[in-house]
Amino acid sequence: MTIEFKGFTQDDFDTFLIDGLELRMTAIQERIQPKFKIIGEALTDDLSAMVGSEMHLHIARHARRTVNPPQDTWMAIAGNKRGYKKHPHFQVGLWDDHLFVWLAFIYELPNKSNMARTFLEHIDELDMIIPDDFVISLDHMKKDAVTKNEIDLEEALTRFRDVKKAEFLIGKHIDPTNPSLQDGDAFMQMVKDTFDTLIPIYRLAYQ
Secondary structure: OOOOOOOOOHHHHHHHHOOOHHHHHHHHHHHHHHHHHHHHHHHHHHHHHHHOOOOEEEEOOOOOOOOOOOOOEEEEEEOOOOOOOOOOEEEEEEOOOOEEEEEEEOOOOOOHHHHHHHHHHOHHHHHHHOOOOOEEEOOOOOOOOEEHHHOOHHHHHHHHHHOOOOOEEEEEEEOOOOHHHHOHHHHHHHHHHHHHHHHHHHHHHOO
16 A cells, blocks of 8 residues: 555545636646556556456546536546456546445446346346445446445346446445545555455456
8 A cells, every 4th residue: 555645635526616627627637646546556456466367547537528627537447458448347436526436337348238138147146246335326427326225226237238328337435524535544445345345246247
């Protein structure tokens, strides 16, 4: 664990209240991305050991934006060096009102219907793996998510299989006031524990 990482502060979340693309991007680059680099490198090493193959860090650059400032930002860790969107990947990121920790299966996945079929075939196992306090999102562009108990898992996975733009993300939402966000070591342990819980689902996707 690199000692430079002290955790996330309210300033990091307030980045998304800054008006204007250029000013907000500067704040993301100066406040958040250096933290992503530190924690991302440590988490990439940990995930590589956990999954038994090399994983690679990707930090969102928001390069295609020309007018609207990003409403959230993230780092992703995937098994592919060149990109992450077409692969199952692990994410840590921020909106203005929460930090998220995801295992993400997003719409760019070329074989997501096959993965969805596998998940549906193992739905009981999936239900056992996902803790009750974890949340699920069906669209990474929207900030809201629901707990496992609030969602029909079979219906969500069927939609993930059949609808081109449908997505499936599992993980945690952390409130900015959560003490673990201000403690670098506690934060890293929380993220590692979350990823450790989700790895069986990551492995299942490749069956």
